[in-house]
Amino acid sequence: MSAPLPVTLHFNATVTVLPKEGVLDPEGQAIERALKGLGFSEVETVHAGKVITLSLTAADRAEAERRVREMAERLLANPIIQRYTLRIEESA
Amino acid sequence: MRVGVVLFPGTNRERDVLTAFVRAGAPRPRLIWHEESDLAGLDLVVLPGGFSYGDYLRPGAMAALSPVMTAVRAFAARGGYVLGICNGFQILIEAGILPGALLRNVTLRFLAQDCHLRVERADTAFTRHFQKGAVFRAPMAHGDGNYFADPATLARLEGEGLIAFRYTPPAGELAREANPNGSMNHIAGIYSANLRVLGLMPHPEDLVDPVIGGEDGLPLFTGLAEALAA
Numbered sequence: 001m002s003a004p005l006p007v008t009l010h011f012n013a014t015v016t017v018l019p020k021e022g023v024l025d026p027e028g029q030a031i032e033r034a035l036k037g038l039g040f041s042e043v044e045t046v047h048a049g050k051v052i053t054l055s056l057t058a059a060d061r062a063e064a065e066r067r068v069r070e071m072a073e074r075l076l077a078n079p080i081i082q083r084y085t086l087r088i089e090e091s092a
Numbered sequence: 093m094r095v096g097v098v099l100f101p102g103t104n105r106e107r108d109v110l111t112a113f114v115r116a117g118a119p120r121p122r123l124i125w126h127e128e129s130d131l132a133g134l135d136l137v138v139l140p141g142g143f144s145y146g147d148y149l150r151p152g153a154m155a156a157l158s159p160v161m162t163a164v165r166a167f168a169a170r171g172g173y174v175l176g177i178c179n180g181f182q183i184l185i186e187a188g189i190l191p192g193a194l195l196r197n198v199t200l201r202f203l204a205q206d207c208h209l210r211v212e213r214a215d216t217a218f219t220r221h222f223q224k225g226a227v228f229r230a231p232m233a234h235g236d237g238n239y240f241a242d243p244a245t246l247a248r249l250e251g252e253g254l255i256a257f258r259y260t261p262p263a264g265e266l267a268r269e270a271n272p273n274g275s276m277n278h279i280a281g282i283y284s285a286n287l288r289v290l291g292l293m294p295h296p297e298d299l300v301d302p303v304i305g306g307e308d309g310l311p312l313f314t315g316l317a318e319a320l321a322a
Contacts, residue, residue, distance in 0.1 A: 014175075016260055023195070023240065024238070024240070024274065025193060026195075026196055026197070026198050026199070026200050026238075027196060027200060030200055050149075066124070075149070075153065075157070077184070078150060078153070078191070078242065080193045080240075080241075080242070081193040081195060081240060
């Protein structure tokens with residue numbers, strides 16, 4: 001009849017930060033030109049960004065996602081010029 | 093006039109700012125470490141250039157979270173004067189004290205060269221010793237100075253006269269080749285709505301002595317010294 005012990009789970013999070021649509025991305029454009037120069041003429045668009053990985057603890061996946069989203073909004077991405085995607089996986 | 097110059101880890105242009113104020117006849121500024129948060133008694137806070145926190149994540153992003161920046165935000169909100177140069181401008185933007193963003197230069201190159209700046213208004217504490225429309229030479233040295241703002245913000249800056257300086261050729265007309273980093277509307281520097289916070293990418297403080305090639309940037313500092321004289 002004892003209360004369940006609080007469980008802390010471990011998660012790995014990957015935050016991918018990319019330029020927003022419509023924001024000049026000279027790095028992506030330079031890579032695109034270089035790829036076409038190498039003969040990859042099928043390339044349509046290229047964007048260059050940054051990947052940030054981190055591990056964290058949370059009570060559940062929803063909490064992990066909420067916290068990582070807050071990290072992305074407040075520091076990891078600049079919402080004026082960047083968009084981001086999250087991937088969160090429970091780790092052992 | 094009491095000036096404070098903020099030092100972050102990686103700041104490297106603080107001596108240039110000190111020299112500029114001394115050459116302008118102002119008292120020697122006080123250096124403020126980024127962990128301090130007491131700005132009492134200051135009339136002007138300067139965020140100098142450099143590479144705070146190694147430009148990690150985005151230039152200025154880490155410095156914007158320093159304890160001193162909470163104090164600078166409050167200081168600006170009280171009507172204090174703030175000048176952010178180069179990395180200091182990037183920090184003011186990341187801290188949300190000035191609007192917009194500074195993207196990688198359109199050339200993808202770090203640009204270390206002279207540029208010319210047109211003075212968009214001469215009725216501020218920063219530009220009172222320039223003529224409106226005057227063009228002066230200033231060194232630039234940055235990799236991320238490409239000013240960006242969403243259309244509404246850009247329209248507000250233009251409509252309220254908050255553009256401080258634009259990149260132009262020496263004659264002052266707008267020309268794409270004189271806007272080396274690709275900034276929207278050729279913007280090199282902007283003001284806050286109360287005209288007391290100025291951020292700009294180029295370095296007027298690096299051209300204040302004939303020994304190093306000219307005094308083109310000195311009027312900014314003599315103007316401030318006069319405007320803020322106690």
